[in-house]
Amino acid sequence: MMGSNDSDDGNDSNDSADPDSIDGVDDRVFERNAGDRGEGVPFVGAGPGDPRLLTVAGKELLEDADLVVHAGSLVNSELLEAYCDGADLVNSVGKDLEELVPLMRDAYEDGRTVVRLHSGDPAIYGAALEQMDALESEGVPTYFVPGVTSAFAASATLRTQLTLNEVSNHVAFTRPQGKTLSEEQDHVSEFVGMGDVTTCIYLGTHAVRETMDRLLEDGHDPETPVAVIYHASWPDEDVLLGTIDDIAEKVETAGYRASALVVVGDAVTGAGYERSYLYGDWANSGAADTTDEAESTDD
Known part of the structure; x- marks a missing residue:
């Protein structure tokens, strides 16, 4: 892929790439x-x-x-x-x-x-x-x-963004410890502890209770928002909303043991964000443009 300062000729970019610059990279990456x-x-x-x-x-x-x-x-x-x-x-x-x-x-x-x-x-x-x-x-x-991965379907269902200005600057795709992941490889608590991360937990429906208990033991705010989206985008989709403190009980009551995505973080609510720089002055600039047009018409 070319950046904005690259040559307009895609072949030049490919010719200059060295497929041997990183061991194991397939030549077809550049083709x-x-x-x-x-x-x-x-x-x-x-x-x-x-x-x-x-x-x-x-x-x-x-x-x-x-x-x-x-x-x-x-x-x-x-x-x-x-x-x-x-x-x-x-x-x-x-x-x-x-x-x-x-x-x-x-x-x-x-x-x-x-x-x-x-x-x-x-x-x-x-x-x-x-x-x-x-x-x-x-x-x-x-x-x-x-x-389309389930985290993106979950975001659409929740009517929110996974990244929100001044709320969540990062997204983590992760899974909890279990047969595949050892305790040392489980970084869910670290991601949640960063504060401005939306943590999307895959393959962890069966372990929601254990995961939330570990977060509480690690001192995380029990009122941190959590959403569990079962079968995101399927006809039987279900959304459970809660917090670190109470979401496990809601999942257990619903009887879900698989096929749900767990989303932890303030972005779940879609609230509290700051207007982005991209659209920050749209109202003022719009008003100024209208005034300018009116003054121009009166001339």
Whole structure:
């Protein structure tokens, strides 16, 4: 990508890039953009749930596919019905790499159009890269197609921004400790403690009680706003609003153990922000412009 001071000739920018400047960077980084249709098997983000939140690129790829390997119930069946009518569907749940990779490789080598469909965005807590590396080792090229991650759907549902001037300058995508993450790798408390961070906790619905208890033990304000958005953008979407002190009880009462995003921070309410510099003087400048026009008309 070129900055504002770069040459207008995209080839100049690519020619000057050194793919060996960082060990392990694939040469193809400099050959295609994220929106380009590539060669091989695309790893497509299905978005948060609503079929209309699938990207145009994802929709086109699914409609052309002969085989779609999808993430089971994490992908809305309505999306599969809407865009995968002409494809064979394979649920990846319960299948390991030793089964999935040969399946996709053989289909691709047989000339079939294969799509690997992940929930949300495959770059956020998706085990996409290990599948892609395995396919590449078998001679099958792969590429990413971004999707809308659930944090963005949650933000839209809450009618707020994840970043708000003088409220939240940063966003953290994280997960709580558990089988995958050790206690030392759990940084939820650190993010919340920074004060101006909107902390989006993935894969933690089952651990809301434990996570909130740790935040209270660490001395965080019990009145800090928390939202739990179950199945963001799905037909059965549900929103639970509370605080660090009481959100666990609300989640337990609702009976949710999975498929919800937890958002912690003052941005949840969408209140208390300062007007940005971008639009800070719009009212005054508008009034001045009107006065100037009136004076000009009277001349």
